[in-house]
Amino acid sequence: MLLISSLKKKTKLIAIASLDSPKDFYIPLEGYRYSMGLVVEVGTHLKKYELVAESEGVFPCKIHAPVSGVVKGIVSIDGRSMLHIENDFKETALPLSPLDLRELSLSGLTDHLLDRGVQGAGGSQFPTHLKYQVEGKRIDTLIFNGVECEPFLSADFVLMKERYLELFRMAMLLASVLMVNRVVFAIEKQHKELRNVLLKCASGLGMELEVRLVPNSYPQGGELQLIESVTSMKIRKGFIPSDYGVLVTNIGTLWAMYNAVFEGKPYIERVVTVSGNSCSNLGNFLVRIGTPVAHVLNQTKNSCDLSSQTVVIGGAMMGKAVDSLDSPIHKGAGGILVLKKNRVLVNNCIKCGLCVDVCPQHLMPLEFVRHNIANNIEGLDSFNLQDCIECGACAYVCPSDVPLMENIFEGKSKLF
Amino acid sequence: MILNPFIKPRFNGTQMVMIDVIIALLPLVFVGWLAYGGVLIQLIGIAVLSALLADFLFSSLLLKRFTSVLDGSAIVTALLLVFTVSPITPWYVVAFGAFSAILFGKVLWGGLGKNRFNPALVGREFMSVFFASIMTSPNIWKFKDLIQTPNSNFFKGLEDGFLSDYFSSVLFQTKGAMGEYSIVCIALGGLYLLLRNRISWHIPFSLLATFTLLNWLVGDIGLSYSMGGILLGTIFMATDMPSSPTTKNGKIYYGLMIGVATFAFLKGGIRYEYMSYSILLMNGFSDQVSLVFKPNAWGVVGDWKGRLEAVFMLSLKIGCAILAVLSLYYYDLIHFLVFIYIVYVVLKFNYSFSNKVNNVV
Ligand code: SF4
Ligand code: SF4
Numbered sequence: 001m002l003l004i005s006s007l008k009k010k011t012k013l014i015a016i017a018s019l020d021s022p023k024d025f026y027i028p029l030e031g032y033r034y035s036m037g038l039v040v041e042v043g044t045h046l047k048k049y050e051l052v053a054e055s056e057g058v059f060p061c062k063i064h065a066p067v068s069g070v071v072k073g074i075v076s077i078d079g080r081s082m083l084h085i086e087n088d089f090k091e092t093a094l095p096l097s098p099l100d101l102r103e104l105s106l107s108g109l110t111d112h113l114l115d116r117g118v119q120g121a122g123g124s125q126f127p128t129h130l131k132y133q134v135e136g137k138r139i140d141t142l143i144f145n146g147v148e149c150e151p152f153l154s155a156d157f158v159l160m161k162e163r164y165l166e167l168f169r170m171a172m173l174l175a176s177v178l179m180v181n182r183v184v185f186a187i188e189k190q191h192k193e194l195r196n197v198l199l200k201c202a203s204g205l206g207m208e209l210e211v212r213l214v215p216n217s218y219p220q221g222g223e224l225q226l227i228e229s230v231t232s233m234k235i236r237k238g239f240i241p242s243d244y245g246v247l248v249t250n251i252g253t254l255w256a257m258y259n260a261v262f263e264g265k266p267y268i269e270r271v272v273t274v275s276g277n278s279c280s281n282l283g284n285f286l287v288r289i290g291t292p293v294a295h296v297l298n299q300t301k302n303s304c305d306l307s308s309q310t311v312v313i314g315g316a317m318m319g320k321a322v323d324s325l326d327s328p329i330h331k332g333a334g335g336i337l338v339l340k341k342n343r344v345l346v347n348n349c350i351k352c353g354l355c356v357d358v359c360p361q362h363l364m365p366l367e368f369v370r371h372n373i374a375n376n377i378e379g380l381d382s383f384n385l386q387d388c389i390e391c392g393a394c395a396y397v398c399p400s401d402v403p404l405m406e407n408i409f410e411g412k413s414k415l416f
Numbered sequence: 417m418i419l420n421p422f423i424k425p426r427f428n429g430t431q432m433v434m435i436d437v438i439i440a441l442l443p444l445v446f447v448g449w450l451a452y453g454g455v456l457i458q459l460i461g462i463a464v465l466s467a468l469l470a471d472f473l474f475s476s477l478l479l480k481r482f483t484s485v486l487d488g489s490a491i492v493t494a495l496l497l498v499f500t501v502s503p504i505t506p507w508y509v510v511a512f513g514a515f516s517a518i519l520f521g522k523v524l525w526g527g528l529g530k531n532r533f534n535p536a537l538v539g540r541e542f543m544s545v546f547f548a549s550i551m552t553s554p555n556i557w558k559f560k561d562l563i564q565t566p567n568s569n570f571f572k573g574l575e576d577g578f579l580s581d582y583f584s585s586v587l588f589q590t591k592g593a594m595g596e597y598s599i600v601c602i603a604l605g606g607l608y609l610l611l612r613n614r615i616s617w618h619i620p621f622s623l624l625a626t627f628t629l630l631n632w633l634v635g636d637i638g639l640s641y642s643m644g645g646i647l648l649g650t651i652f653m654a655t656d657m658p659s660s661p662t663t664k665n666g667k668i669y670y671g672l673m674i675g676v677a678t679f680a681f682l683k684g685g686i687r688y689e690y691m692s693y694s695i696l697l698m699n700g701f702s703d704q705v706s707l708v709f710k711p712n713a714w715g716v717v718g719d720w721k722g723r724l725e726a727v728f729m730l731s732l733k734i735g736c737a738i739l740a741v742l743s744l745y746y747y748d749l750i751h752f753l754v755f756i757y758i759v760y761v762v763l764k765f766n767y768s769f770s771n772k773v774n775n776v777v
Contacts, residue, residue, distance in 0.1 A: 004423075004425075151423065224714060224715065234714055234715040235715050236713070236714060236715030236716055237714065237715070239715070277423070310418060310422050312420075312422050316420075316421060316422045316423045317420060317421040317422075317423070318420050318421070319420060319422070320420070321417070321418040321419075321420075321422060323417075337422070339422050339423065342418075342422060342423070342424055345429060346776060347429075347430045347484075347487070347528070347529070347776070348526070348527050348528055348529035348530055348776050348777075349529050349776050349777045350430060350433070350528060350529040350657045350658050351529060351657050351658045351659075351660070351662050352433070352657045352662070353616075353657070353661070353662035353663065353664075353667075354613075356662050356663055356664075356711070357616075357664065360714065361713055361714040362711040362712060362713050362714050363711075363713055364662065364663070364706075364710060364711070366662065366777055369776060369777045370777040373775050373776075373777065383710075384713040384716070387713045387714060387716075390420075392420045392421035393421075395419075395420075395421055396421045396423070396424060396425065397425065397428070399428050399429055399430050399432070399433050400429075400430050400529065400776070401424075401429075402776050402777070403776070405419045405420060405421075406419060409419070
């Protein structure tokens with residue numbers, strides 16, 4: 001079990017604030033597994049909320065215009081293609097149509113979620129409507145994942161603190177559509193002050209809610225680890241939790257679902273924590289998808305220098321470092337972190353076994369390095385590389401700075 | 417491209433690990449200094465210098481790593497080596513021991529972390545093989561006149577004479593090798609390492625438990641062993657990271673088998689080196705132990721029958737190895753093991769390890 005000092009105190013009490021919108025938006029065109037194709041032409045004038053790109057197939061996704069403006073074309077940032085939209089600052093918007101709740105069916109709900117482009121806000125950006133396509137399965141437990149085990153991030157915490165009414169309305173709707181009795185909000189022990197607030201409000205709404213406090217360890221917010229903490233079921237990676245009667249939804253996703261269902265709004269904005277050990281002005285902000293990091297940092301009066309600092313989209317453990325400050329916020333990005341550069345001093349593995357100790361999936365990370373270097377695919381497979389959730393815990397504790405993540409990613413690319 | 421994670425814990429490098437081990441050894445240095453004063457400091461100085469020199473020379477020459485001497489592991493090896501010998505060991509023998517500990521125990525394997533055997537113990541075996549007449553003569557353990565602070569009863573106030581004797585012998589007792597004088601100080605170092613998470617409780621616990629249990633059930637080895645020696649080996653050598661298993665259950669099994677081997681060796685009449693032999697023997701199996709006790713991945717149902725069979729076969733192998741060592745000891749052939757070892761590492765280095773110097777595992 002790995003404890004990382006959470007460093008959330010810095011931001012968790014700061015209320016959600018809004019930012020001015022930037023002139024240039026870069027809409028990420030990566031869907032889930034497949035990239036999305038444009039449905040608008042270059043040069044068209046867009047209205048806010050208009051669909052701009054979608055992907056089809058097994059994992060369909062959609063993305064919408066966060067502002068009104070002109071489609072400028074496709075650019076590549078950090079090796080990914082983005083749709084450049086120039087803001088006209090008029091905010092002319094399409095009319096919003098909330099979901100009709102009177103004759104609500106599960107398929108009606110999932111269709112609506114797809115149409116509004118709701119995807120997992122916890123990081124993986126898994127299309128939410130697919131998660132809820134559970135016709136014919138019996139769901140016993142709905143878990144809402146408020147466990148942001150990543151250090152620094154507090155976006156889900158402030159959502160729970162400030163927008164619990166919205167969250168509860170959506171949670172109640174889901175519970176009634178799926179006919180679930182057990183609704184669990186999972187939060188970390190360090191946020192236990194939230195428990196009574198949530199319980200009180202839930203009882204006021206006549207909702208049966210269980211608030212589960214889970215340890216502050218990392219990666220407690222991982223779907224499989226959380227399911228175990230709440231239901232004591234250990235589900236192997238690659239199996240689908242709803243087959244076991246459990247559905248886990250991130251708090252950020254729940255809020256996006258609320259906006260989609262009750263207000264009819266596509267997923268065009270989310271709460272993002274700006275923090276980091278080298279960041280001067282911290283806070284939680286409502287940021288539109290596609291906003292470049294540089295703009296957010298400017299607006300919050302932070303300066304940064306990529307030669308001595310690392311700027312990360314997402315969390316410090318699992319996020320992605322950016323090469324260009326034009327990189328935009330995507331649907332799964334809970335934070336922008338400005339961090340001191342890690343000093344990396346690679347030594348031989350000293351077989352301390354710490355990586356084995358902390359691995360939440362009970363793997364032996366050092367063996368991945370051995371077998372990846374030797375190009376031994378069977379070896380990688382027999383040590384269950386495919387079960388790795390890429391949480392980074394092993395690389396975090398390694399005293400020798402063995403390039404564990406490099407070898408894990410490389411090894412995975414050889415496996416599939 | 418920088419990969420996640422983007423933060424690291426503070427004070428977490430290999431160097432820091434070694435510094436912690438050195439800190440944990442300081443109480444023992446102090447006790448040794450109480451007992452012998454300058455003599456001990458001289459010996460330590462010689463061992464450390466010789467180890468650092470060997471490390472710098474051969475790491476640069478053979479591994480092309482010019483800074484690995486700074487990681488501090490040579491100092492740890494030298495200190496541990498000094499703690500396993502008698503204070504009147506001639507200085508050149510100690511220097512030779514430290515030198516070969518680094519060369520044959522570490523560098524020829526490919527550097528820190530790749531060594532299969534504990535370097536300090538390897539150095540010690542080299543000393544007893546190449547300076548057999550000095551190291552195994554009974555005179556080497558006769559050093560009464562050197563002692564500056566004799567055993568004294570620190571607990572005179574206690575009424576019960578037996579208890580006060582016992583307490584003071586735990587605190588300070590000038591018998592045997594230099595690291596064995598103070599059980600309290602060894603335990604203190606162990607506690608520090610545990611608190612800093614540099615060692616886990618698994619190996620020391622299962623080793624001591626097994627040894628005590630066997631002693632109690634079978635008994636009959638009298639007082640031929642030194643508790644201080646066993647504790648020193650348990651806390652500082654059996655837990656040596658590179659040469660011990662990486663998995664938790666593996667560590668428990670490993671400690672258990674060291675306990676069994678130590679007991680068997682004592683029972684078989686090995687006088688001084690029971691602890692070194694049993695640790696070195698299990699060092700040789702530590703990779704296999706790690707793998708046999710590979711944890712089941714999350715949500716995977718383990719095949720416990722297969723696991724049981726593997727453990728049984730491994731125990732059988734270890735049992736045979738214990739018997740083999742005992743027979744070699746009877747026929748006074750242990751030194752051949754060291755010769756075979758030398759040939760093995762040198763050949764391995766030339767044909768295999770040297771090509772993989774840049775691999776981190
Ligand atoms: S990144 Fe993979 S191997 Fe490393 S600790 Fe996480 S799950 Fe285990
Ligand atoms: S944590 Fe690093 S040094 Fe320790 S066993 Fe794992 S890879 Fe090796």
